[in-house]
Amino acid sequence: MMGTAMTVPLRDNGHEVRLVGTPLDEGIIAEVKRTGIHPTLRRSVPDGVQPYPVEQLQQALANTDLLIAGVSSFGVEWFSDTVLPLLAETPLPVLAVTKGLAGQEDGTVLPFPHLWHRRQPAGGESSFQAIGGPCTSYELADRRHSAVVFCGDDQERLDFLRSLLETSYYHISISTDVIGVESAVALKNAYAVGITMTVGLLQREEGIGCREAYNPQAAIFGQCMREISELVTLFGGLEHSIAYGVSDLYVTVYGGRTRKLGILLGRGLSYADAKSELDGVTLESVAICTAAASALRRLAEAGEACLDRFPLLLHIDEVINRGQPVNIPWKRFVRRDLQQAERHRGCSPRPQT
Amino acid sequence: MMGTAMTVPLRDNGHEVRLVGTPLDEGIIAEVKRTGIHPTLRRSVPDGVQPYPVEQLQQALANTDLLIAGVSSFGVEWFSDTVLPLLAETPLPVLAVTKGLAGQEDGTVLPFPHLWHRRQPAGGESSFQAIGGPCTSYELADRRHSAVVFCGDDQERLDFLRSLLETSYYHISISTDVIGVESAVALKNAYAVGITMTVGLLQREEGIGCREAYNPQAAIFGQCMREISELVTLFGGLEHSIAYGVSDLYVTVYGGRTRKLGILLGRGLSYADAKSELDGVTLESVAICTAAASALRRLAEAGEACLDRFPLLLHIDEVINRGQPVNIPWKRFVRRDLQQAERHRGCSPRPQT
Numbered sequence: 001m002m003g004t005a006m007t008v009p010l011r012d013n014g015h016e017v018r019l020v021g022t023p024l025d026e027g028i029i030a031e032v033k034r035t036g037i038h039p040t041l042r043r044s045v046p047d048g049v050q051p052y053p054v055e056q057l058q059q060a061l062a063n064t065d066l067l068i069a070g071v072s073s074f075g076v077e078w079f080s081d082t083v084l085p086l087l088a089e090t091p092l093p094v095l096a097v098t099k100g101l102a103g104q105e106d107g108t109v110l111p112f113p114h115l116w117h118r119r120q121p122a123g124g125e126s127s128f129q130a131i132g133g134p135c136t137s138y139e140l141a142d143r144r145h146s147a148v149v150f151c152g153d154d155q156e157r158l159d160f161l162r163s164l165l166e167t168s169y170y171h172i173s174i175s176t177d178v179i180g181v182e183s184a185v186a187l188k189n190a191y192a193v194g195i196t197m198t199v200g201l202l203q204r205e206e207g208i209g210c211r212e213a214y215n216p217q218a219a220i221f222g223q224c225m226r227e228i229s230e231l232v233t234l235f236g237g238l239e240h241s242i243a244y245g246v247s248d249l250y251v252t253v254y255g256g257r258t259r260k261l262g263i264l265l266g267r268g269l270s271y272a273d274a275k276s277e278l279d280g281v282t283l284e285s286v287a288i289c290t291a292a293a294s295a296l297r298r299l300a301e302a303g304e305a306c307l308d309r310f311p312l313l314l315h316i317d318e319v320i321n322r323g324q325p326v327n328i329p330w331k332r333f334v335r336r337d338l339q340q341a342e343r344h345r346g347c348s349p350r351p352q353t
Numbered sequence: 354m355m356g357t358a359m360t361v362p363l364r365d366n367g368h369e370v371r372l373v374g375t376p377l378d379e380g381i382i383a384e385v386k387r388t389g390i391h392p393t394l395r396r397s398v399p400d401g402v403q404p405y406p407v408e409q410l411q412q413a414l415a416n417t418d419l420l421i422a423g424v425s426s427f428g429v430e431w432f433s434d435t436v437l438p439l440l441a442e443t444p445l446p447v448l449a450v451t452k453g454l455a456g457q458e459d460g461t462v463l464p465f466p467h468l469w470h471r472r473q474p475a476g477g478e479s480s481f482q483a484i485g486g487p488c489t490s491y492e493l494a495d496r497r498h499s500a501v502v503f504c505g506d507d508q509e510r511l512d513f514l515r516s517l518l519e520t521s522y523y524h525i526s527i528s529t530d531v532i533g534v535e536s537a538v539a540l541k542n543a544y545a546v547g548i549t550m551t552v553g554l555l556q557r558e559e560g561i562g563c564r565e566a567y568n569p570q571a572a573i574f575g576q577c578m579r580e581i582s583e584l585v586t587l588f589g590g591l592e593h594s595i596a597y598g599v600s601d602l603y604v605t606v607y608g609g610r611t612r613k614l615g616i617l618l619g620r621g622l623s624y625a626d627a628k629s630e631l632d633g634v635t636l637e638s639v640a641i642c643t644a645a646a647s648a649l650r651r652l653a654e655a656g657e658a659c660l661d662r663f664p665l666l667l668h669i670d671e672v673i674n675r676g677q678p679v680n681i682p683w684k685r686f687v688r689r690d691l692q693q694a695e696r697h698r699g700c701s702p703r704p705q706t
Contacts, residue, residue, distance in 0.1 A: 246575070
C-alpha cells in the first residue's frame with residue numbers, strides 16, 4: 001500500500017514508474033492491471049504507472065535510477081534473498097518504506113538500511129536509505145500534506161532522492177542519523193500498544209462504546225516519549241530524532257490494527273486471543289516490541305542499560321510475550337526531576353530565596 | 354473547574370477542603386451550595402467540601418496547610434492583588450493550576466510561581482508551586498488515571514505537597530525546573546492552534562464534516578515538538594521537561610475551545626471573527642502565543658535567538674495578532690540533520706562504506 005502511494009508524488013514529478021508486486025501481491029497486481037485500482041488502498045493508481053508481477057522483477061529493474069522497497073518488516077528477508085542479488089551487477093540507490101529494527105544475536109539492533117548493506121553480495125555497491133515520519137499511505141495517495149524524513153549515510157544521495165520525490169504536499173527532511181530515525185519510527189509501533197491499552201481498560205470497566213478518556217492516554221504518551229528518547233540514545237541515535245517517531249505515534253494511536261491490538265489487550269484478552277481476533281497476523285508492533293525488549297534486556301545484563309528506566313516497554317513485552325495480564329505500572333512512571341537549568345541569558349531570573 | 358476537580362483527590366485523602374470562588378464564580382458557588390453540583394464541570398462536588406463566596410476568603414484561609422490557586426492566567430493579577438496580601442501574615446505553600454507565562458517589559462517571560470514570589474508583600478514567606486502535565490478537570494473529577502508534575506524551587510516542599518494529593522489515580526512527579534515545566538505546558542496551548550488549523554484548512558477545501566486527515570496534523574505535531582524544545586531551552590528550562598507539555602498537547606488537540614479557534618482560523622476566518630464566534634473570549638492559547646512570540650522577537654533583536662527556528666509560532670502569531678491569512682509555511686519546516694551520533698557501546702555498528 002505504501003509502495004503504491006509513493007507512485008503519486010513520483011508521477012506528479014513526471015517520473016517513469018514501475019510497480020512490482022511481491023509474491024504475496026499477485027492478486028493486487030492483477031487487479032491494478034484490470035481496473036487501475038489498488039484494492040486495499042482503495043485508490044486509483046496514477047496514470048502511467050506500469051504494474052509488474054514478481055516474475056518480471058528483473059525486467060522492471062532495467063534502466064532505473066531508484067528502487068523504492070515497499071515491503072513490511074516481515075518482507076525484509078524476502079527482499080534480502082530475492083532482490084539484493086539482482087542489484088549485484090546494476091547497483092541502485094534503495095529507499096525503503098519499511099519500519100522496524102532487526103534484532104541481532106548479540107542483543108544489538110540493526111536498522112534495515114544497515115542490514116541490507118551487510119547482506120548485499122560481496123562487492124555490491126547499492127546504497128540503502130529509509131523513510132521515517134508520520135505518513136499513512138491513504139493520505140499520501142490523497143496528496144495530503146505529509147512530513148517525512150529520508151535517512152541514510154550519504155548527504156548528497158539523500159539530497160538527490162529528495163529532488164526526485166519532493167512535491168508541494170510531500171515534505172522531505174533528510175537525516176544522516178539512521179539508527180536514531182529508524183529506532184524512533186520503529187519504536188512508536190510498540191509504544192502505541194501501550195497508549196491504546198488504556199482505551200481497552202476503560203472499556204472493560206465501563207463497557208464498549210463508553211466515552212474515551214484522554215488523561216490516561218496522555219499520561220502514557222508522556223512516558224512513551226521519555227522511554228523512546230532514552231532507547232534512541234541507548235541504541236546509538238541522536239535525541240532530536242525522536243520527533244519523527246513521536247509525531248508518528250500521534251497518528252498510529254488514532255486507528256489501524258495496532259490500536260485494535262492495544263484495545264483488545266486492555267479489555268483483558270490474552271495476546272494469543274487478541275491475535276486470533278486480528279486474523280492470526282503478527283503485527284509490526286509486536287515484532288518491534290519483542291526485538292527492542294530483548295535488546296534492552298541483553299544490554300542490561302551487560303551493565304549498559306538500566307531496566308528501571310523502561311517500565312512501559314517491559315510491561316507491554318510481558319503482556320505480549322510472557323502471558324502477563326495488563327496492569328499498567330503507573331507509579332513506576334513517577335519522576336523526581338531535581339536538576340537545575342543553567343540560567344540562560346534570555347530567561348527570567350529565578351527568585352532569590 | 355480545575356480547582357473543584359482538585360477537591361476529589363484531596364477529599365479521597367481525607368483532607369478538610371474549603372472551596373472559594375473568585376468574584377466571577379458567585380453563581381457557581383451558590384449552585385454548589387444549593388445542589389452540590391458544579392454547573393460547568395457537571396459533576397458532584399465531593400461530600401464534605403465547604404463552599405465559600407469570595408467575601409469569606411479570609412475565613413476560609415484560617416488554619417490551612419495549603420492554598421491551591423485555581424485561577425486561569427487571566428486571574429493572575431486578581432490573585433496577586435487580592436490573595437497575596439492576605440498571606441502576608443500567615444504564609445502558606447501555594448500550588449497553582451494556572452498555565453501561562455507572564456510577558457515582561459524587557460521581553461523575558463516569567464512563570465507565575467516566580468511572578469507571585471516577586472509580587473508578595475515585602476517579607477512575605479509564602480512559597481509558590483505549580484502543576485503541569487496533561488490533566489483535564491472532567492477526567493480528574495472522574496478519577497481517571499492522570500499524570501501531572503508539581504514544580505517548584507524546593508524539593509522537600511514538593512514532596513510534602515505530593516504526599517497531600519497523591520492517590521491511586523493521581524500520579525505526581527516533581528520537578529525543580531520551574532521555567533522548563535511552565536514554559537512547556539503553557540506553550541502547548543499556542544501550538545495546539547497550529548495543529549487544529551490543518552483541520553479547518555481541510556474543511557475549507559472539502560466541506561465541514563469531511564473525514565479528518567492525520568498526516569498534516571502529525572506533521573505539525575512534529576514541528577511543535579521541535580519548536581517547544583528550542584523555546585524551553587531558550588527560556589532557560591531543561592529539554593527533558595518538554596514531555597509534560599507535548600503530552601498535554603496530545604490532549605488539547607482533541608477538543609475544547611483552543612481546537613475550535615484553530616479550526617475557525619483554518620477555515621479562513623480572521624482572528625476577530627473567530628473570537629466573536631467564541632463569544633468574544635480571549636483564550637489562554639492566544640495569550641501565550643502573544644507573550645511567547647513577543648519574547649522571541651525581543652530575544653532575536655538582542656541577538657539571542659534566531660527567528661528562522663520558529664516558523665510555526667511566528668505564523669500563528671501573525672494570523673492572530675497581525676491579520677495574516679493562514680498559509681502554513683510547510684517548506685520552512687523541512688530540516689537537514691547532518692550530525693552523526695557518537696557510537697554508543699550498545700548500538701549497532703555503522704556499515705563501513
